[in-house]
Amino acid sequence: MAKIEFLGPLNRESIEVDIxxxxxxxxxxxxxxxxxxxxxxxxxxVNDALVCSLDTKIESNxxxxxxxxxxxx
Amino acid sequence: MAKIEFLGPLNRESIEVDIxxxxxxxxxxxxxxxxxxxxxxxxxxVNDALVCSLDTKIESNxxxxxxxxxxxx
Amino acid sequence: xxxxxxxxxxxxxxxxxWFNEMRDKNYGAYIPFIGxxxxxxxxxxxxxxxxxxxxNSWFETWQEKAKKEGAYLLMAHSRGDVxxxxxxxxxxxxxxxxxxxxxxxNDFVEDFKASAPIWxxxxxxxxxxxxxxxxxxxxxxxxxx
Amino acid sequence: xxxxxxxxxxxxxxxxxWFNEMRDKNYGAYIPFIGxxxxxxxxxxxxxxxxxxxxNSWFETWQEKAKKEGAYLLMAHSRGDVxxxxxxxxxxxxxxxxxxxxxxxNDFVEDFKASAPIWxxxxxxxxxxxxxxxxxxxxxxxxxx
Numbered sequence: 330m331a332k333i334e335f336l337g338p339l340n341r342e343s344i345e346v347d348i349x350x351x352x353x354x355x356x357x358x359x360x361x362x363x364x365x366x367x368x369x370x371x372x373x374x375v376n377d378a379l380v381c382s383l384d385t386k387i388e389s390n391x392x393x394x395x396x397x398x399x400x401x402x
Numbered sequence: 403m404a405k406i407e408f409l410g411p412l413n414r415e416s417i418e419v420d421i422x423x424x425x426x427x428x429x430x431x432x433x434x435x436x437x438x439x440x441x442x443x444x445x446x447x448v449n450d451a452l453v454c455s456l457d458t459k460i461e462s463n464x465x466x467x468x469x470x471x472x473x474x475x
Numbered sequence: 476x477x478x479x480x481x482x483x484x485x486x487x488x489x490x491x492x493w494f495n496e497m498r499d500k501n502y503g504a505y506i507p508f509i510g511x512x513x514x515x516x517x518x519x520x521x522x523x524x525x526x527x528x529x530x531n532s533w534f535e536t537w538q539e540k541a542k543k544e545g546a547y548l549l550m551a552h553s554r555g556d557v558x559x560x561x562x563x564x565x566x567x568x569x570x571x572x573x574x575x576x577x578x579x580x581n582d583f584v585e586d587f588k589a590s591a592p593i594w595x596x597x598x599x600x601x602x603x604x605x606x607x608x609x610x611x612x613x614x615x616x617x618x619x620x
Numbered sequence: 621x622x623x624x625x626x627x628x629x630x631x632x633x634x635x636x637x638w639f640n641e642m643r644d645k646n647y648g649a650y651i652p653f654i655g656x657x658x659x660x661x662x663x664x665x666x667x668x669x670x671x672x673x674x675x676n677s678w679f680e681t682w683q684e685k686a687k688k689e690g691a692y693l694l695m696a697h698s699r700g701d702v703x704x705x706x707x708x709x710x711x712x713x714x715x716x717x718x719x720x721x722x723x724x725x726n727d728f729v730e731d732f733k734a735s736a737p738i739w740x741x742x743x744x745x746x747x748x749x750x751x752x753x754x755x756x757x758x759x760x761x762x763x764x765x
Contacts (some may be wrong), residue, residue, distance in 0.1 A: 336524070336526050336594070337524045337608075338605035365620075367486075368617070368620040369617050370612050370617065371612075371617070371618075372618070373615065374586060377528040377529050378532075379529075379615050380531070381614070381618065382618075389618035394526070395619075396526065396613050397594065397605075398607065398612045399590070399592055399593055399595075399610055399611055400588070400595040400606050400611065401523070401564065401587055401591040401593030401612060402510045402552075402588055402595075409669070409671050409737070409739070409763045410739030410750075411669075419731060424763065427764060428763075430704040431669065431764055438765075439658060441764045442762050444757075445759060445763070446760065450673040452674075452718070452758060454759070454761065459694075467671070468756070468764075469671065469737055470739065470750075471752055471756050471757045471758070472734075472735070472736060472738055472739060472755055472756055472758060472762070473732055473740040474733065474736040474738030475573075475697075475708065475732060486633075486639055486643075487639065489638075491632045491635075492634065494635075498631075498656060499705050500708075501658050501705070502658075503656055503658045504654070504655060505655050505723070507652060508649065508651050508722075509651070510649060510718070511643060511648055511650060512648075513647075513648070513716065515646075515647055560644050560646070573655070573729065577725065577730075578649070581724065581726065584718065605763060606762070
């Protein structure tokens with residue numbers, strides 16, 4: 330199972346999901362009305378590296394992080 | 403009499419001179435062999451404002467300063 | 476060097492300590508940037524969440540970049556609540572060369588604002604309100620939309 | 621604010637004092653630039669002459685420029701001898717805005733190097749040697765040649 334982390338203001342508990350690519354995750358989230366507006370502005374990291382492709386393969390034990398817009402300092 | 407100050411590494415005592423413009427000063431200094439190489443790189447201030455013209459008029463009690471290249475910090 | 480602190484930063488302790496660690500290393504310039512929380516729009520302070528794994532790798536990438544030019548970077552940031560008029564963020568650069576140091580403090584601080592995985596909240600009536608309008612979407616944002 | 625000191629600057633005292641004077645004034649960024657004397661080419665330190673009347677007017681011109689953008693400048697410089705690994709020069713800017721502060725610290729320090737009427741000497745075997753090659757001719761130089 331891959332672990333999904335919702336960072337910062339997303340403020341949700343992590344979940345574990347059985348997916349093989351980020352495409353699966355997109356499909357899974359498409360009816361989550363609370364999450365939809367966040368998905369437009371969130372970046373995605375797999376094992377703490379930002380990714381840019383939905384075809385990114387997901388292995389068991391991978392960690393997927395959703396990162397909302399940032400503002401340090 | 404106008405006062406001439408030789409700043410920083412010029413390291414000379416001030417002098418008092420009777421001149422009516424910076425042209426007169428240039429004329430006065432032209433045979434000062436020790437000063438000649440400095441004059442090429444020195445800026446000139448009259449009453450603590452840098453000037454760019456030899457026609458600058460000099461009054462009695464004016465202060466003329468010769469400023470060699472700078473390097474603060 | 477990257478250090479995270481709970482609550483406001485002790486500016487004098489941090490900037491003095493960094494200076495004393497660096498002063499004998501023959502760097503010619505030390506430039507700390509100190510961010511201070513402004514009292515504006517009725518907030519009592521700011522609050523921060525940090526995602527450390529990506530912050531660490533982002534910082535290490537910059538440290539490598541600095542090293543190639545003979546410079547060295549230091550950064551401190553707050554976790555949690557930081558009251559008005561105290562500091563939440565200090566970045567610093569040391570370099571043998573003035574121009575390198577001035578360029579790094581600018582570029583490093585600007586990229587920090589755009590890329591560091593830190594989330595800011597206004598503290599209003601004791602509640603955390605995400606500073607969404609002041610935040611910047613990270614590279615690749617919207618992938619799952 | 622411009623202050624001149626005999627000998628090396630007490631960096632911690634100066635930067636802490638400035639921070640404490642500015643921290644409650646609702647500026648969002650405080651950036652001090654600290655110049656440290658490098659041990660190089662066999663010098664034991666640097667030495668400085670300053671022409672204060674023109675330094676003061678140069679500084680006031682910059683302070684006016686800063687004021688127009690809501691920023692404020694502070695500067696300290698040494699007179700006389702400053703040993704290796706100590707500081708001869710600190711400039712700082714405070715501003716409500718980060719970008720204004722970063723721009724001012726760069727432009728102010730660069731113009732300082734080019735325009736402030738200060739003369740630098742290397743201290744070699746106890747003697748002052750004018751750092752001619754590292755110095756910059758002022759505007760209008762060569763008028764009397």
